[in-house]
């Protein structure tokens with residue numbers, strides 16, 4: 069069964085909107101659904117006119133739907149704090165300051181931001197119980213895509229580190245003869261145990277993303293967006309992740325046949341251009357276009373979300389995987 073749905077696409081194409089609309093539909097179909105947002109700007113809070121936090125909270129007025137907002141900045145701080153705690157237990161007092169200053173530096177690196185968010189996603193996938201479907205409004209492009217390859221990279225890295233660690237413990241034991249030094253045994257070594265934990269965590273992440281997740285990409289009917297989508301599909305496939313389908317968002321509505329004048333002519337031309345672009349998208353991109361959503365006059369929130377949701381049927385069954 070597909071429990072996790074990731075809604076990707078480049079900035080501003082409508083990921084949060086489409087993720088929320090899909091989650092809304094899932095809840096309507098009787099699936100206990102959790103919507104996870106990482107977007108501090110256009111948050112699910114705005115969409116439902118309700119505030120959400122780091123833990124799932126029921127969406128008022130929508131049965132079976134809960135939502136949570138992950139604040140990427142807070143995640144980085146928490147993540148680094150955790151690392152600081154773990155390291156401080158394991159190094160000498162003299163090293164603690166050094167650890168602190170290294171961690172301060174790590175705070176500013178772009179990798180820290182992504183790593184922390186990814187950790188949080190995986191934790192939600194692993195620990196959020198009682199949901200039939202979890203919808204992430206995240207974007208598998210650029211940095212996030214690199215994160216998806218982390219399980220593989222890290223697995224090798226952790227294996228190598230663990231081997232080195234075993235070797236160094238071995239040497240340490242041989243050097244620390246007699247009772248001058250406490251003997252550290254491999255069994256129960258806290259650093260190795262931690263590395264093993266991390267490896268299992270990323271193994272779980274990789275398996276879940278490949279076997280129990282559907283990726284949906286949102287695009288707008290312009291050439292740039294279609295090219296971006298093509299690249300994203302390729303990059304996802306490099307990670308053995310199949311894109312379930314695409315959603316074309318913000319299509320121009322067609323005027324009624326009797327409508328004439330400059331505005332109507334503009335709209336007809338625009339509709340025709342977009343029709344050709346969608347044709348191109350169908351030819352060039354292997355995943356099917358599962359949904360098309362017209363442009364609304366105003367931003368999507370409140371009742372307009374239900375309206376968008378009624379345009380959208382992603383057809384991701386609970387046991388449907390491509």
Ligand SMILES: Nc1ncnc2c1ncn2[C@@H]1O[C@H](COP(=O)(O)OP(=O)(O)OP(=O)(O)O)[C@@H](O)[C@H]1O
Nearest residue numbers: 079080081082083084085110318362363364367368
């Ligand atoms: N079909 C639509 N008609 C009208 N407005 C839309 C439509 N889809 C999205 N919008 C509006 O466009 C803006 C951007 O949409 P949204 O926040 O969903 O994009 P996003 O891809 O999540 O953006 P970001 O990359 O910044 O996270 C929002 O104000 C949203 O209400």
Ligand SMILES: [Mg+2]
Nearest residue numbers: 083084107205
């Ligand atoms: Mg968003």
